[in-house]
Amino acid sequence: MNAAGAVGPAAVAAQVAAVVAGAPLLAGLMRQVRARLEGRAGPGIAQPWRDLRKLMRKEPITPVGTGPAFRTAPLLLVASTAVVAALMPLASTATPAGVRSDLILVVALLALGTVALALAGLDTGTAFGGMGASREMTVAALVEPTILLAVFALSIPAGSTNLAAIVSGGIHDSARLASPAGLLATAALAVAVLAETGRLPVDNPATHLELTMVHEAMVLEYAGPDLALVELGAHMRLTVLLGLLASLAAPWGIATTASAAAVALGLVLFAVKVALLGAALAAAEVFWAKLRLFRIPELLAGSFLLALLAVTASYFLTGE
Amino acid sequence: MNDAVYTQLLDLACGAFLLAAVVVLWLRQLASIVRVFALQGVALAAVAALLGTYDRRWEVLAVATGIGVLRAGLLPLLMRRALTALAPAPGHPYEEDVSEARETEPLVNVAASLLSAALLTLLAYAVARPLVELNPTPATRALPVGLAVVLIGFFTLVTRRRALAQVVGFLLLDNGITATAFLAASGVPLIVELGVSFDVLLAVLVLRILTTRMRAAFGGTGLDDMRELSDR
Numbered sequence: 001m002n003a004a005g006a007v008g009p010a011a012v013a014a015q016v017a018a019v020v021a022g023a024p025l026l027a028g029l030m031r032q033v034r035a036r037l038e039g040r041a042g043p044g045i046a047q048p049w050r051d052l053r054k055l056m057r058k059e060p061i062t063p064v065g066t067g068p069a070f071r072t073a074p075l076l077l078v079a080s081t082a083v084v085a086a087l088m089p090l091a092s093t094a095t096p097a098g099v100r101s102d103l104i105l106v107v108a109l110l111a112l113g114t115v116a117l118a119l120a121g122l123d124t125g126t127a128f129g130g131m132g133a134s135r136e137m138t139v140a141a142l143v144e145p146t147i148l149l150a151v152f153a154l155s156i157p158a159g160s161t162n163l164a165a166i167v168s169g170g171i172h173d174s175a176r177l178a179s180p181a182g183l184l185a186t187a188a189l190a191v192a193v194l195a196e197t198g199r200l201p202v203d204n205p206a207t208h209l210e211l212t213m214v215h216e217a218m219v220l221e222y223a224g225p226d227l228a229l230v231e232l233g234a235h236m237r238l239t240v241l242l243g244l245l246a247s248l249a250a251p252w253g254i255a256t257t258a259s260a261a262a263v264a265l266g267l268v269l270f271a272v273k274v275a276l277l278g279a280a281l282a283a284a285e286v287f288w289a290k291l292r293l294f295r296i297p298e299l300l301a302g303s304f305l306l307a308l309l310a311v312t313a314s315y316f317l318t319g320e
Numbered sequence: 321m322n323d324a325v326y327t328q329l330l331d332l333a334c335g336a337f338l339l340a341a342v343v344v345l346w347l348r349q350l351a352s353i354v355r356v357f358a359l360q361g362v363a364l365a366a367v368a369a370l371l372g373t374y375d376r377r378w379e380v381l382a383v384a385t386g387i388g389v390l391r392a393g394l395l396p397l398l399m400r401r402a403l404t405a406l407a408p409a410p411g412h413p414y415e416e417d418v419s420e421a422r423e424t425e426p427l428v429n430v431a432a433s434l435l436s437a438a439l440l441t442l443l444a445y446a447v448a449r450p451l452v453e454l455n456p457t458p459a460t461r462a463l464p465v466g467l468a469v470v471l472i473g474f475f476t477l478v479t480r481r482r483a484l485a486q487v488v489g490f491l492l493l494d495n496g497i498t499a500t501a502f503l504a505a506s507g508v509p510l511i512v513e514l515g516v517s518f519d520v521l522l523a524v525l526v527l528r529i530l531t532t533r534m535r536a537a538f539g540g541t542g543l544d545d546m547r548e549l550s551d552r
Contacts, residue, residue, distance in 0.1 A: 175324070180332055180335025298346075304434075312442065
């Protein structure tokens with residue numbers, strides 16, 4: 001009993017540690033896959049960690065005239081994402097935090113990070129910061145309802161908005177995942193994750209071109225350790241959201257009991273699933289072009305519609 | 321085929337049917353719209369075939385085959401021919417008239433029409449509620465899907481400018497009506513189905529000829545430019 005009681009908190013700690021340590025590696029893996037497909041040698045998957053170490057050693061500098069919004073945003077971003085990583089059933093559903101892993105709370109925490117960064121972009125008072133913040137808010141306003149609706153569609157068969165309950169329901173009744181509602185919700189969630197993490201059809205993470213960047217424009221004024229935190233936060237968001245997608249669409253292997261071996265297996269499978277998803281995304285990005293900014297609302301309205309159809313399908317077709 | 325598998329497959333086919341209608345609203349390239357319409361025909365044939373297999377009524381299977389051939393094969397083929405007839409002659413790559421191959425500016429922009437499609441789907445569900453409650457089987461539960469496709473087809477018909485996009489809207493409407501008939505009453509009698517199918521085929525043939533003539537007479541198929549009758 002005592003040993004089982006200790007596994008739960010250990011699983012939460014392991015999830016957070018895996019996300020923090022693994023997120024830069026995931027970003028490195030994606031860049032490496034992309035480089036290889038483009039015929040370049042690539043810097044290796046540990047390069048983001050080396051970048052972070054270099055930035056951490058630099059002297060912290062903040063622009064003149066910036067206030068607390070600018071200074072606290074990187075910390076808020078990393079902290080809120082770490083809390084999300086602790087709450088979500090990434091490796092195990094039987095954690096003490098799993099009881100509180102409510103869908104609305106998770107989306108609110110993710111939105112908190114977005115808003116903190118947008119405020120920081122406004123706080124610098126530069127043209128690019130304001131432009132990036134305004135664009136980020138346009139995208140976020142369309143993405144948050146889509147994520148909510150898509151996960152809500154998956155929550156109807158489970159009868160609860162608790163993510164742990166949804167995931168364990170998916171493990172026990174896998175026919176639920178292949179239903180029209182499940183497939184539509186997964187598709188909508190995939191588009192929403194791309195937009196939320198600023199990946200290619202919505203935002204190009206590799207560019208610093210003034211007219212097209214969204215995320216980069218907001219963080220243009222950051223330097224040194226603050227920039228390191230912002231980058232780490234962005235990598236962590238990507239990992240957490242891909243993990244959410246993997247847990248909801250392919251929940252097999254996630255531990256449902258509080259045993260150490262199951263949690264370890266769940267962690268390994270989580271890493272494998274996220275790495276596979278990331279590699280597939282990076283490979284797909286080679287073939288995609290960035291959408292025009294004015295076409296993005298179309299894409300997001302489409303994914304919102306998919307999520308809404310998923311909700312109606314799971315509510316009406318199953319006819320509970 | 322046991323009940324659970326049947327319900328699952330029927331739901332999947334109905335989901336694909338509705339999704340195809342939505343994707344038609346989402347796309348701009350007329351060639352891709354025609355391809356998606358063909359996929360919708362496949363989904364409709366699958367719905368009919370599933371109902372026929374489940375009820376062991378073999379004439380429904382024959383109707384399903386007919387629907388598949390007509391709506392997934394013949395009608396898309398005719399529309400593709402009309403598209404190539406509209407395209408400029410090859411050999412002038414720099415004079416390509418792109419505006420004819422795309423729905424450049426629908427009356428309602430794409431994001432708004434997607435949101436309208438969401439509203440129309442909800443409306444269809446609300447309207448079909450009393451019908452579903454009469455006899456809740458898996459097939460009647462999917463009835464709102466047919467009504468939603470009827471509404472979305474009508475919306476496409478009203479808001480698109482190109483003649484071919486409007487033809488697709490008309491055919492979506494017809495697909496929706498057929499699906500509603502199948503889901504509500506396991507199909508109409510064979511003779512009625514045949515009549516409707518020939519009607520649709522004839523309509524598409526006539527519209528195709530009309531499109532070519534319009535193009536020859538006015539140099540475009542944008543229906544908004546034609547406000548008055550001209551006497552030449």
